[in-house]
Amino acid sequence: MSLNLKTHTEHFTNPLYLESGRILEPYDITYETYGELNDDKSNVIVICHALTGSHHCAGIYENENKAGWWDGLIGSGKAIDTDKYFVICTNVIGSCFGSSGPMSPKVPHHEPYRYKFPVVTIKDMVKAQRILFDRLDIHRVHAIIGGSMGGMQALQFAIHYPNFATKIISMAATHATQPWAIAFNKVAQESILKDPDFKQGYYDPEVIKEQGLSGMAVGRMAGHISFLSHESMRKKFGREYKRDDGLYELFGKFQVESYLEYNGYNFTKWFDPLAYLYITKAINLFDLSRGFDSLSEAMTKVTAELHLISFRNDQLFKNFEMKELSDTLTEVGNKNHHYIDVDSDYGHDAFLVELDKFQDYVSDVLK
Numbered sequence: 054m055s056l057n058l059k060t061h062t063e064h065f066t067n068p069l070y071l072e073s074g075r076i077l078e079p080y081d082i083t084y085e086t087y088g089e090l091n092d093d094k095s096n097v098i099v100i101c102h103a104l105t106g107s108h109h110c111a112g113i114y115e116n117e118n119k120a121g122w123w124d125g126l127i128g129s130g131k132a133i134d135t136d137k138y139f140v141i142c143t144n145v146i147g148s149c150f151g152s153s154g155p156m157s158p159k160v161p162h163h164e165p166y167r168y169k170f171p172v173v174t175i176k177d178m179v180k181a182q183r184i185l186f187d188r189l190d191i192h193r194v195h196a197i198i199g200g201s202m203g204g205m206q207a208l209q210f211a212i213h214y215p216n217f218a219t220k221i222i223s224m225a226a227t228h229a230t231q232p233w234a235i236a237f238n239k240v241a242q243e244s245i246l247k248d249p250d251f252k253q254g255y256y257d258p259e260v261i262k263e264q265g266l267s268g269m270a271v272g273r274m275a276g277h278i279s280f281l282s283h284e285s286m287r288k289k290f291g292r293e294y295k296r297d298d299g300l301y302e303l304f305g306k307f308q309v310e311s312y313l314e315y316n317g318y319n320f321t322k323w324f325d326p327l328a329y330l331y332i333t334k335a336i337n338l339f340d341l342s343r344g345f346d347s348l349s350e351a352m353t354k355v356t357a358e359l360h361l362i363s364f365r366n367d368q369l370f371k372n373f374e375m376k377e378l379s380d381t382l383t384e385v386g387n388k389n390h391h392y393i394d395v396d397s398d399y400g401h402d403a404f405l406v407e408l409d410k411f412q413d414y415v416s417d418v419l420k
């Protein structure tokens with residue numbers, strides 16, 4: 054069957070009350086759907102994206118050759134089967150792919166918000182999605198699935214909207230962002246802020262897309278180190294040197310250097326620097342226990358069937374962080390959660406790359 058990919062943007066004029074006490078008003082949410090909604094609306098699956106992801110998680114747009122970021126997992130006959138399920142993925146607020154973010158026009162003068170955009174949290178991102186689903190007249194879903202920051206959103210749904218999803222799968226995430234991950238984000242943030250072409254937030258986005266922003270490129274290189282692992286880099290690149298570069302040229306490159314350079318500079322052509330600052334801030338602030346006396350108290354709210362998936366060699370959100378969450382659920386008497394540690398060397402981005410290692414698990418959970 055056809056994927057039935059549709060992209061939409063909804064405009065909201067009611068205030069969105071944020072965790073910080075600030076208000077976002079008005080705001081837009083861009084989202085994508087795949088498959089068909091059934092008559093009793095019982096076949097909805099929500100997908101939540103990571104730091105630099107977007108609502109485009111499956112299929113290929115006309116005139117493009119790159120598929121959505123979880124295309125291997127979502128589609129006709131795939132683990133998240135769009136012949137059966139109606140899949141929705143929204144772009145989070147604070148991002149740069151259609152939903153309101155720091156470069157969106159601020160009413161009444163319609164100049165971009167830039168630093169005037171409020172800090173948003175993962176809880177705010179989830180709240181905005183919940184408001185969208187209300188508008189779509191969807192009040193309960195079969196499952197919510199996400200990886201990395203998407204996994205954080207899935208967990209936030211589990212404690213703040215416990216009756217919204219029957220099943221929740223959170224992978225490559227944590228219950229609270231740890232200093233190691235905040236440190237990598239700090240390198241990226243500082244590199245962006247200190248780049249003179251960032252112009253203290255008053256850059257021209259078209260110029261950045263054209264010329265790149267070396268600060269952001271360097272920050273993203275640090276990010277890539279945290280998304281891979283010692284083992285996967287060794288497997289991917291070894292000590293291989295770029296063929297055309299002389300070994301004793303100062304700027305001759307190892308393949309790993311070439312990889313970081315390519316992905317760092319390429320990134321600045323498709324992602325907005327202010328959105329990177331805002332979303333990394335949201336990730337840093339993530340702590341499921343905020344607003345509760347403890348993580349244990351937060352976990353007592355969970356009623357959905359909850360699946361926690363870690364990746365053995367994830368260097369960003371270590372596998373034991375998910376185990377801690379699983380142990381806490383057990384301690385508070387939750388009998389409806391499952392934890393698996395996927396045997397993978399790849400590192401954090403295994404949830405994007407090594408689909409074969411967890412797709413059967415996902416499809417079994419959804420049955």
Ligand SMILES: CC(=O)SCCNC(=O)CCNC(=O)[C@H](O)C(C)(C)COP(=O)(O)OP(=O)(O)OC[C@H]1O[C@@H](n2cnc3c(N)ncnc32)[C@H](O)[C@@H]1OP(=O)(O)O
Nearest residue numbers: 102103104105106107122308309311312315316402405406
């Ligand atoms: C989850 C979400 O919500 S979406 C976020 C997903 N997107 C990102 O993380 C953006 C960055 N992209 C990536 O890191 C990767 O493309 C992944 C993780 C998505 C996929 O990884 P892989 O399939 O293993 O791709 P790989 O890492 O080999 O290649 C990535 C790019 O580096 C390039 N590359 C690989 N090796 C080298 C090298 N030695 N020198 C230069 N470039 C290289 C590839 O050609 C590819 O380029 P392209 O993106 O223009 O096609």
Ligand SMILES: N[C@@H](CCO)C(=O)O
Nearest residue numbers: 103104105106201280
């Ligand atoms: N590499 C992915 C996951 C990061 O957590 C991204 O950039 O969104």
